[in-house]
Amino acid sequence: MPSFSFRVLHTDGAARRGEMRTAHGVVQTPAFMPVGTRGAVRGMTSRDLREVGAEIILGNTYHLWLRPGDGPIARLGGLHRFMGWDGPILTDSGGFQAFSLGEKRVITEAGIRFRSHLDGSEHLLTPEGATDIQAQLGPDIAMVLDECLAQPAPAAAVRDSTERSARWARRCRGRFLELRDLGAGELRLDSEAAESRTPPLDLARGGPEPVEGPNPESRPRVTNPGQAQFGIIQGGTVPELRTLSVERTLAIGFEAYAIGGLSVGEPADTMYSVVAHTVPQLPADRPRYLMGVGTPLDIVEAVSRGIDLFDCVMPTRNARNGQLFTSEGRLTIKNAKYSVDGGPLDPACGCYTCRTHSRAYLRHLFVSGEIGAAVLNTIHNLRFYLDTMARVRQAIVFGTLETLRQSLQAIFSRPLSDS
């Protein structure tokens, strides 16, 4: 695995300061990945992302598969080139979004059958298909297709789901290794094969036809031969099932492991407990990724339990809603008190927004519905998150993570479980 490696540089308790190498560069960990759902972090250019300090970003397979399609993206050289982002990219498997369609999806052993939120067309996302699509998209890190069970759920349902996720993980890995072996001899395949993976959405807008998922027999175009694949630990909030999932997933063997199925509405301390239970069972020489987390406090709590990678829509989505993170706590920019506030959003922040504009101006743009509000607020919130990660990494080196955790807790504490 020359393209992917990880090493721990420092530790502070369970927390690790590390370096993750990917086919498109090095990521300093713990790291936060801004979410670029549809091939773009909303309102941010690639250079904006670089400037706020992003080292790796996340793309959503579900959205990119449906539009513009992994086929066109592969033909255009893969997601990096398509997005104009030459740094590391991780994509999810598409499972979480398909699962989130609720009524519109059915899960079987084969995979997830769903109707597109765009045009109602029917699709089947299989473990092999999710692997093929990601082979065509070409992120540096691909995720296995897993089942995200709604919580709370009966223990038996969680067990069934966890076992299914493990079987899907095995199929994903099988397909991934098959493509890697093929790729060693023949990296570029004909564009027809690349096209076959794509639902013909733009071509057949008129009437949604049932479209089968990628055919495991046809060969995808592998646009990033250095791609790594991460397994995902499921098991809900049942410690025994988390342990079962760890055993099953480690037995398959992946470049690294993620913890999924959290940050889906459970209390914060439940999430922290599951992380604390699971992390020690994962190999110490691989990065650990806590999917979909979270608030600044969630992140430092998880780091202190041994997590290295995070992603969350919170900084970007909140920015568009005028909810801003600052060194003094959260701030709602539309509040009338900011209408003549000539000070910066966050006096402690060095982002373009804080260097250039007042709260009064940002409030004006927000209440006026200006595009610039989303742009400037997103620049700030991402910078706040990425600066927080830099502080986390520094605190690990200096052995002061607990101090940082306490200060973030004072600013961003959220209610814990009632129990």
Place this chain on the structure above:
Amino acid sequence: MPSFSFRVLHTDGAARRGEMRTAHGVVQTPAFMPVGTRGAVRGMTSRDLREVGAEIILGNTYHLWLRPGDGPIARLGGLHRFMGWDGPILTDSGGFQAFSLGEKRVITEAGIRFRSHLDGSEHLLTPEGATDIQAQLGPDIAMVLDECLAQPAPAAAVRDSTERSARWARRCRGRFLELRDLGAGELRLDSEAAESRTPPLDLARGGPEPVEGPNPESRPRVTNPGQAQFGIIQGGTVPELRTLSVERTLAIGFEAYAIGGLSVGEPADTMYSVVAHTVPQLPADRPRYLMGVGTPLDIVEAVSRGIDLFDCVMPTRNARNGQLFTSEGRLTIKNAKYSVDGGPLDPACGCYTCRTHSRAYLRHLFVSGEIGAAVLNTIHNLRFYLDTMARVRQAIVFGTLETLRQSLQAIFSRPLSDS
């Protein structure tokens, strides 16, 4: 007038290559002013504007007066500081927007009485008020309040309107000079006076109360003592009335003169004729501004008739609608043929968008409704316009404007008058 000056460096026929000095820097002319309606050029940061080559931008008095209010902007140091743009700014008088409200406005000798498009509250925009508001906003160039008559109109109505615009121009200049004299002794006034000019929109959202326009007796806060004021030539499409308006307006005396009331639906050759008729009557040592114009071809046609300054929403509005200007003509980015087009929007363009992204990606962002589509398309369209202005300036120096005009005509010709 130390803060404002103009000199012609080169000529090519009637076209002039000049330099306009303002209180916030020099503008190379002929120049195009991107439109920042509500204190922001939509989707562009100030550094984006600098990077695409903008030297001067335009703000809309009507919108800024109603929200956030000229009072708050004055208290925050004026529009430059409020927007985070330290280059030259020109504001219109608010008259055109108020006039465009149609049913919601009544024009009397006093001014324009209208109901706000935001909350229905009633306001009166007087010549003195428009001058005071612009004194508080603090652009480098303020415009007089004029009446923009709908075309076509009976000659008698055009004459009445032209005479009224001239009377309003005199009142605007009177107030402007009064403020300048006051300003020489006392530039900063108390914030209460500054506040009085502002409709209490945010404070009285519940029930719109009739709000009088600025009181000519109270003193505005002059945030830019180096402000210049331009008069506006009206007169519709009647040559005699244009001449009358020139005489009336020159008799008052302004730092420079604009041609208004064009680009409101009349045929292109009618507009060119009015410009050709009017320009020779304007002083050669002052910049000439053709308001609200236009297409790239309109601009070069007007430059060749002696115009120095332009503004238009076309590059920015069209960008948001996916209509792009390129060296090969107009391009509609949502066209299906661009879905797998890996080439740049415009191979001849050096803007960030063209350097970084493919047509396929820009199409994807546009059809996905991503904010980034507006941002990247606006960067390109403004760069195209500003590059065109640079080519126009260079052509004047080299005496090749006619060649450039012909090449733009071949690319961007539009139907001329039927007659």
